[in-house]
Amino acid sequence: MNDPVAAPATPDSPSYECGVCWSVYDPAEGDLDAGIRPGTPFAELPPYWVCPHCEAPRTRFMVAVA
Ligand SMILES: [Zn+2]
Numbered sequence: 001m002n003d004p005v006a007a008p009a010t011p012d013s014p015s016y017e018c019g020v021c022w023s024v025y026d027p028a029e030g031d032l033d034a035g036i037r038p039g040t041p042f043a044e045l046p047p048y049w050v051c052p053h054c055e056a057p058r059t060r061f062m063v064a065v066a
Contacts (some may be wrong), residue, residue, distance in 0.1 A: 013041035017064040021054040024064055 013027040025045075030036040031052055036045060042061065048060055 004018075015064040016042045016061040018051045018054065018056055019060040019062055020056040021051065022049060023053040024063065 015027065017023070018025075025031065025042055027041045028038060029037040030040045030062045031045075031049070032038075034049055036049065040057075045058055047058075050056060051058075051060070054057055
């Protein structure tokens with residue numbers, strides 16, 4: 001099993017923005033509704049995670065420009 005998203009976690013993980021509805025995933029807040037703990041980098045989100053607003057797959061997300 002290869003994980004193509006094997007990026008190491010960094011203290012300053014960027015926020016990611018949904019390319020469909022533009023809601024933001026903030027690693028500092030996580031996604032409690034989906035059981036994602038605060039402090040979880042986007043790269044470590046489980047494969048089944050989808051946008052909490054529009055259910056777009058995580059592949060539709062892109063790094064948010066700070
Ligand atoms: Zn979305």
